[in-house]
Amino acid sequence: MREREDEWTGLMRSAISGDSTAYHRLLKAITPVLRAAARRGLARAGQPIDQSEDIVQDILLAVHSKRHTWDVNAPFAPWLFAIARNKLIDALRRRGKRVFVNIDDFAEILPGEAQEEKASASEIAAHLNALPARQREVLQSIAVDSASIKDTAAKFSMSEGAVRVALHRGLANLTAKLRES
Amino acid sequence: METDQLIRTIAADNTQRAQPVGFVLMLALLAAAPISLLMFFTELGVRPDVMTAMHNPFFGLKFAVTLALAASAIAVSLHLSRPEASLRGFGWWLLVPAGLLVAGISGEMMMPQRAPMMTRLVGNNSRACLISIPLLSLPLLAAALFGLRHGAPARPAAAGAIAGLLAAGLAATLYASHCADDSPLFVATWYTIGTTLVAAIGALIGSKVLRY
Numbered sequence: 185m186r187e188r189e190d191e192w193t194g195l196m197r198s199a200i201s202g203d204s205t206a207y208h209r210l211l212k213a214i215t216p217v218l219r220a221a222a223r224r225g226l227a228r229a230g231q232p233i234d235q236s237e238d239i240v241q242d243i244l245l246a247v248h249s250k251r252h253t254w255d256v257n258a259p260f261a262p263w264l265f266a267i268a269r270n271k272l273i274d275a276l277r278r279r280g281k282r283v284f285v286n287i288d289d290f291a292e293i294l295p296g297e298a299q300e301e302k303a304s305a306s307e308i309a310a311h312l313n314a315l316p317a318r319q320r321e322v323l324q325s326i327a328v329d330s331a332s333i334k335d336t337a338a339k340f341s342m343s344e345g346a347v348r349v350a351l352h353r354g355l356a357n358l359t360a361k362l363r364e365s
Numbered sequence: 366m367e368t369d370q371l372i373r374t375i376a377a378d379n380t381q382r383a384q385p386v387g388f389v390l391m392l393a394l395l396a397a398a399p400i401s402l403l404m405f406f407t408e409l410g411v412r413p414d415v416m417t418a419m420h421n422p423f424f425g426l427k428f429a430v431t432l433a434l435a436a437s438a439i440a441v442s443l444h445l446s447r448p449e450a451s452l453r454g455f456g457w458w459l460l461v462p463a464g465l466l467v468a469g470i471s472g473e474m475m476m477p478q479r480a481p482m483m484t485r486l487v488g489n490n491s492r493a494c495l496i497s498i499p500l501l502s503l504p505l506l507a508a509a510l511f512g513l514r515h516g517a518p519a520r521p522a523a524a525g526a527i528a529g530l531l532a533a534g535l536a537a538t539l540y541a542s543h544c545a546d547d548s549p550l551f552v553a554t555w556y557t558i559g560t561t562l563v564a565a566i567g568a569l570i571g572s573k574v575l576r577y
Binding site: 199202203204205207208211212215237240241244245246248249250251252253254255262263265266267270274304305308309312323326327328330332333348351352355363 | 368370371374379383448516576
């Protein structure tokens with residue numbers, strides 16, 4: 185458990201200093217843990233666990249948009265679990281359930297407890313359609329067609345900088361829409 | 366959308382860097398300060414006998430208290446803007462302005478006084494004080510909440526209340542230069558009531574707008 189969390193901290197440090205591959209690996213590594221925690225929380229609140237992926241995606245977007253609040257000299261896991269707990273409580277509250285979520289729930293989760301190859305959620309997809317066309321096209325190109333920033337720029341005859349801006353604004357808009365809903 | 370797709374998209378956005386919360390908070394406060402200053406100079410202004418007042422240590426003490434409040438509230442609010450933070454261990458900072466005030470009251474008690482205690486406590490400006498501090502705070506409170514929104518506070522209401530203390534501390538610093546009541550008893554009573562009011566407003570708004 186300790187080793188896993190140290191690895192996360194190392195990956196996040198690399199990510200913050202600009203290593204996008206490390207960032208990608210980190211997000212992949214934390215997702216099964218978040219998924220298991222979301223399922224556990226839903227089950228405990230008597231809710232169907234098939235909504236867990238919406239919560240996972242909500243947490244991932246919050247991690248992304250708030251990563252500047254992580255102190256690079258602090259361990260990553262407590263910061264991550266605090267965000268996950270906040271989002272999980274928020275999601276359960278929106279479903280009209282008051283529950284107590286213990287922060288230790290996250291730390292105890294073993295890897296492989298909730299592996300899923302193609303986990304999909306509907307909430308983000310619905311908000312995606314409400315985005316300005318350019319942002320939606322860029323997001324879909326990178327997400328669905330797994331095109332790089334460079335390929336996306338070529339496809340829409342945009343500069344790479346403009347693609348980055350559209351991608352960033354699109355993600356920020358999605359995060360904001362999730363918070364409002 | 367599949368989670369793997371979302372992860373790929375998020376990772377591609379790693380090049381964009383957000384500013385630290387402290388930086389955004391400072392910019393917002395700097396932007397709001399002229400509004401409060403304008404309100405202060407058009408409606409109140411510095412007291413006319415300020416040159417004589419400066420020789421009175423209790424006039425100076427008012428600024429020590431209000432600036433200590435603003436500074437400790439900035440430190441606590443930046444701490445609270447992080448998702449894993451709690452007030453534990455950090456709330457002590459807020460005792461610094463309270464301690465200065467208690468020291469001031471004790472100091473004044475030991476000196477021979479021309480006016481009785483109740484007269485000093487009630488003063489002449491209690492109403493102006495109660496109205497001015499909250500009003501001068503409002504632009505600064507909005508700025509502080511805007512800055513903290515850039516963070517991820519675990520306890521939105523608590524963070525909002527601290528934002529209120531921050532705004533009230535700065536507003537009270539302005540007001541202190543207008544108010545002719547210098548007794549620490551007056552400050553402890555009326556400034557505290559005004560400040561508490563702003564903190565309550567901050568908690569109320571914070572519990573709504575500081576969720577992330």
